[in-house]
Amino acid sequence: MTRIFALILTLVLAACSSDTPVEPLNDSAAGAAASEGADASQTPAEPARPVPAQLPEVVAYVNGEPITGNDVERGISELEARAGQPVPPGQRDQVVRDVLDQLIAYRLLIQETQERRTSVPEADVDARIAALRAQFPSDEAFSETLQLRQMTLAMLRSEARQSLQVDALLESELSEGPPVTVEEIATFYEENPADFQQDEQVRASHILLGFPEDADEATKNEVRTRAAEVLNLVKTGADFAGTARQYSDDPGSRPNGGDLGFFQRGQMVPTFEEAAFALRPAGISDLVESPFGYHIIQVTERMPPRTIPLAEVRQEVQLFLEGRNRDLRMQALVDSLREESQVDIYI
Numbered sequence: 001m002t003r004i005f006a007l008i009l010t011l012v013l014a015a016c017s018s019d020t021p022v023e024p025l026n027d028s029a030a031g032a033a034a035s036e037g038a039d040a041s042q043t044p045a046e047p048a049r050p051v052p053a054q055l056p057e058v059v060a061y062v063n064g065e066p067i068t069g070n071d072v073e074r075g076i077s078e079l080e081a082r083a084g085q086p087v088p089p090g091q092r093d094q095v096v097r098d099v100l101d102q103l104i105a106y107r108l109l110i111q112e113t114q115e116r117r118t119s120v121p122e123a124d125v126d127a128r129i130a131a132l133r134a135q136f137p138s139d140e141a142f143s144e145t146l147q148l149r150q151m152t153l154a155m156l157r158s159e160a161r162q163s164l165q166v167d168a169l170l171e172s173e174l175s176e177g178p179p180v181t182v183e184e185i186a187t188f189y190e191e192n193p194a195d196f197q198q199d200e201q202v203r204a205s206h207i208l209l210g211f212p213e214d215a216d217e218a219t220k221n222e223v224r225t226r227a228a229e230v231l232n233l234v235k236t237g238a239d240f241a242g243t244a245r246q247y248s249d250d251p252g253s254r255p256n257g258g259d260l261g262f263f264q265r266g267q268m269v270p271t272f273e274e275a276a277f278a279l280r281p282a283g284i285s286d287l288v289e290s291p292f293g294y295h296i297i298q299v300t301e302r303m304p305p306r307t308i309p310l311a312e313v314r315q316e317v318q319l320f321l322e323g324r325n326r327d328l329r330m331q332a333l334v335d336s337l338r339e340e341s342q343v344d345i346y347i
Helices: 069-083 089-116 122-133 139-148 153-174 182-191 217-235 240-247 270-278 310-339
Strands: 002-007 010-016 058-062 065-068 201-210 259-264 288-290 293-303 343-345
Touching: 058 069, 058 089, 065 069, 065 089, 069 089, 089 153, 089 310, 122 139, 122 153, 153 310, 182 310, 201 217, 201 240, 201 270, 217 240, 217 293, 259 293, 270 288, 270 293
Parallel strands: none
Antiparallel strands: 002 010, 058 065, 058 343, 201 259, 201 293, 288 293
16 A cells, blocks of 8 residues: 655655564664653663664554555655755664654554544645645646656645644644743753853955856956955945945845844854954955855954843743643653554564
């Protein structure tokens, strides 16, 4: 039976399942080494139980429904695509078990929606399909991807409906949590001082005269000549912001007069960073070369290292704590469903 599974709230295409039985391990062997809410500072996480290089056709059953090795491999591929790099070999065992844990959790949530007969409007399903289709450059590319995955639009609609049903279940179960209190926000702020330390920052504007990454010396010299002319303008009193709007090749900062906002060390390319942090407010650099071209930099403000006051981060801390509490409630829901279910794991 061909299915699409989601890693919690994200659709991930999966391959054909099989009902081939295998001798299961104890359920507890599937647990992730580090779960939500665990205090890693007190108890080091144990290494994940090794998994075979070639996953078996069926890696688990959840109340009799199979999860396949292909399901897990496709989940890993999705994570690798997001990260832009493959899973390091030394982390594969942990990642396999984490992905399997997520697939088990999602299957349990789907089964719970079926038990409760959770329904969603077809208009919401239409909107979800439209959002998925919009990720492709054309309808033809969308259809080709479905064919490549051996999926039909009807099958995709079915799985999108399941995903929305899980969304509805989680919303009903998790939306009524206790509010985060002022005291909790203050306690978190006081107990995590390192999170609120801010390094020295500068606020800078720049004018970029760009050249291609593979530009030859002749091209660079031509751009440098133009950049020197622009530099002379601002050095002799021309308004920096107006000059940036007229001449800069940076589409992101040009409408704002070249303003890049505040940044700290490590956020810019080294040559740009070195020049910016060497300037005093209102100072203008000479030409600074980077892989993007020639920059003319003006520093407008400097901010020394500081501890960010609670008043500035109160809302961010509140949102973080609300998200963490929601995650803990979701984990508790999944744990309760798992305790009531038959989960057999074969790796």
